[in-house]
Amino acid sequence: MQSVGKSVRRVDAVAKVRGMADYVDDIFVKDMLQVKVFRSTIANGRVKKLDVSRARALPGVVVVVTYEDVPKHTFPTAGHPYNKDPKHQDVADRRLLTDRVRFFGDEIAAVVAVDELTAVKALRLIDVEYEQYEPILTAEAALIDGAVEIHEGTKNIIARSEYQLGDWEEALAQADEIFEDEFSTSTVQPCALENHGAYAYMDASGRVVVCTSTQIPHICRRVVGQALGIPWGRVRVIKPCVGGGFGSKQDVVVEPLVAFLTTVVGGRPVKLVLTREETFIASRVRHAIQFKLKTGVKKDGAIVARQMTAVSLNGGYASHGHAIVDNSGEKYRHLYDQLAIKFAATTVYTNMPAAGAMRGYGIPQVMFALDCHMEDIARALRLDPLDFRLKNLNKTGYTDPILGITVRSNGLPECIAKGRRLIRWDEKKAARRQQSGPKRRGLGMACFCYTAGTYPLNLEIAGARIVMNQDGSVQLQVGAVEMGQGSDTVFSQMAAETLGIPVDMVHLISEQDTEITPFDTGAYASRQTYISGMAVKKAAAEIKDKVLRHCGLMTGISPQSLDIADAWVVDHKGARVMPLAEVALDGYYNLACAAPFTADVTNSATTNPLSYGCTFAEVEVDLATGKVKVLEIYNVHDSGKIINPQLAEGQVHGGVSMGLGYALYEQMIFDPATGEPLNNNLLDYKLMTAADTPEIGPAFVETDEPTAPYGNKSMGEPPVMSPAPAVRNAILDATGVKFNQLPMNPHRLFERFKAEGLI
The missing domain is CATH 3.30.365.10 (Aldehyde oxidase/xanthine dehydrogenase, molybdopterin binding domain)
Incomplete structure (x- = not known):
């Protein structure tokens, strides 16, 4: 190999380091106008009266557009490949602007002005009167009889799905022990460095040109065409440099509105860049999911039957909708073997920001539930947690009975062995059989698997x-x-x-x-x-x-x-x-x-390999404060052949950091009475800083994936999937206390330690 497998310098390194790379907000063109969006200050209700006359009269305002001025049809925003079968198309529940408010910050009107300051002043001159309903922030509130429908005719349910493989009742009857538990994850924000932004203009032929920070330019073109009700060929999308997305920019968030507004102002360029506060609520967040698990196990540790039910909170609009929790149900069956398995999931609307794709696409959620549950079973059966996982792993040659994808390379056993050596698992376990005092240390690990694409569910x-x-x-x-x-x-x-x-x-x-x-x-x-x-x-x-x-x-x-x-x-x-x-x-x-x-x-492509890996973590828990310090963490991957080791290590550093934030710090908080976000900024949202980040140990076990161009498999999302359950299992090892809810922040730990009599 001359180039593949080597840590060559990034081809965009010089431009980015020298500030020569152009992002959307760096680009200004002649006669560009600025857009600001008038957002709702309630989470659930309707606009009874809207008066924009004072805003329209403000000097420098070019136009004010409201929900009355935009096309009446709805469109989807998810960044999925188009499917010709209407039954498999994304939910089209979004309008450019709306009078039916579905979350705090929903888009009611837009101001186009000669500059940003004038547009902001105009927003303050808009008067609105609402018919307000009680905000729906939980699955229980969404599904209760008589709940106000966030989208008419849905009963607040986006979709339901289920599958069963094998004779579940017969398999469960063979179990010596049955374990049941519940887990829940939180709503978090991707917090990419660059906020969402786009500008649009009309070229000489009358086509709409959109320059945007997007992960999906060709899909964005189609969605803009759908939103405006024009042929897709009359839309052109240009993607300059993108300052991170983590899935949030796999949704068409700001592009349809600027595309429409340029048609209103005669084709002049109009730009909309969200503020950080707007990005928190008006882009996309990670789904909070509630899980119930039931597992039947033989005394020797062989799993015979597994069952999972999941309820996913989707926010005010469908976005990627049920695809997220469905994906968690797939990986739930891909990692460990069993005689029979059942899965059922429901995705519900709530009056919160729309949840969409975020790094891992439902797998950080399900791996938290699954591998915490696996740890608890191993402990209850007094089995070594690593041996218990190894005994039940799906092996090379496994073919998924629903999707038909086949495992042709699987280095997970070697990943577990490598992680065990790196963290000195056996040595530290033996040294800590008895612990006391206010600070205690523990070891934990967790596994994951992930695909490289979406085939056969979607076009690849x-x-x-x-x-x-x-x-x-x-x-x-x-x-x-x-x-x-x-x-x-x-x-x-x-x-x-x-x-x-x-x-x-x-x-x-x-x-x-x-x-x-x-x-x-x-x-x-x-x-x-x-x-x-x-x-x-x-x-x-x-x-x-x-x-x-x-x-x-x-x-x-x-x-x-x-x-x-x-x-x-x-x-x-x-x-x-x-x-x-x-x-x-x-x-x-x-x-x-x-x-x-x-x-x-x-x-x-008509193949889809599984990547595998695991995280090993050592933590120190301060019982008196609930503070968790990660002492060591190793993220070990079978991603096939590594094309660029330095870039792969960078992915691990970023993914583990994101996973630790998910585990210990991050959650979006909403006022239960109003649905207003309480921490939609980088001061109050507890994003991990460099000072909070431990030394991260990337490690790889290279297999050769025969279906890949160079033996490679997925690498971008896997690093985020297993840090949270590994840290949770380490906290359990240190304290003997189970935490089944994210984030495991000091407040939550302190209250549990107090209840358990540890302090």
Whole structure:
């Protein structure tokens, strides 16, 4: 391997470090107008009266648009591939502006002004009167008989689903012990560095052009077309640099409104960038999910029957809706084996911010419930918790009976062994059999599994285009989206590896533009290195084949005996035949057969491998304060072959940090009487700082995934999935107290320790 497997420098590093990378809010164009949204100050109700006359009269205000001025139809916002079957399409429950308020901060009107200050002043001049209903903030309140319907005709239920495999009653009857428990997770915000923002204008042909911070430019184009009720081809979406998304930008949040507003002001550019406070409530959050588990186990630790029921809180709009909790139900069955399994889930509307995709897509929630439950069972049966997991893991060769995906590589046993060594599990366990005093230490671990894409539930398609320049370097264009995770660098490495050239001879065009960029559904589901990587490899292989055939014409040497290495065409013994640049130049200017070397490839993937891994954590718990200090934490991954070790380690650092925040600090809090968010800012929302972050230990067990372009599997989301249950299990080990609710913050721990008589 010349490029793959090496820690080459990020291709966007210099531009970002020097401040040369342009994000949406860096871009200003002539005659640009600024947009501010008038948001509801209640969580549930209707607008009885809206007076915008004073705002319209303010000098500098160009237009004020209300719910009365926008199209009457609804549209979906989730960043899923389009499905031609109406029964499998996303829920279309959103309007550009609304008089039916469904969460605190819902969008009622929009002001377009010559500058931001004028737009803010205009918002203060809008008068509104509401018909207010009691806010619905829990599943119980949403589902109670007679509850006000947040969306008419739904009974506050977005969807329900269930499955059963095997004879569950018969399998449960074989159990020696039956364990039942409940777990719940919290609503958290992705808190990407860059807030949501977009601007739109109309070009000379009358098409709407949207420049936006998005993970899904091609899907965004379709949703904007649906929202405006215009043909999708009349929309163009451009994605500049993106300052992080973590799934929140896999939703079309601000783009439809600016696209509509530019049509109102004659095509002038209009920009809307949310404030941090707005981003907390008006973008997307992680679903809070409540789980009930029931597991039947033999005395030797063999699981015979498992059952899970889940209720997911979705907020005021469907967004990704039931897909999140359904995904948790899939991974629930993928990790551990059993004779029979049952799963049932319900997703409900509440009067809170819309929950959508967030790093892990339902798996951090279910792994918290599942692997805490596994820990509790092992302890109750007096079994080693690592051996108990190893005994029940699904093995290589496992084929999912519903989706049909097959496990062809599984390094989880080796991951567990590696984590055990790194944290010195056996040594520390033996040294702490008896603990006392106000500070106690404990060890915990948890496992996870995750797919690389969404096949066969959704289309998995990606495009790549390569053009070889006269000097033998190449231009690489992909529809896949770089949003900070390093995909542009990895694709450059893959193209270089396949072509046999240095990475610096690959010039990747990072900006996605639906007018010219190959079709790709976007950055989500940890799919790009696997799915889009296939397209890159195929395109590079096609270029290589054309180069070698042309070199054969130039030299009379059979193309089958030629190769490319270090930008030279070489023979079968590795001897240099001619520089690649000479072949490329001849391809452009040969009088007899000039044909520049190009490739335009679309790959539709029909495989989906599982990545595996685990987290090992050591904590110190201060009983008197409830404070938890993470002393050591190791995140060990089977992500197949690692394409770029340094980038992979960066993913682990970021994911573990996010997972620790989920475990110990973060939650969005709402006033139960009004539904108003109480901590929608970075002062009151307890996001982990550098001072709170422990030393994080990334580790890898490399397997070779045969279906992948270079043996690789998913890496982006997995690091966030198992830190929370690992920390919870470590707290249990230290104190003997179970915590089944996130976050495990000092207040919650102190109250439990006090109730348990530990303080």
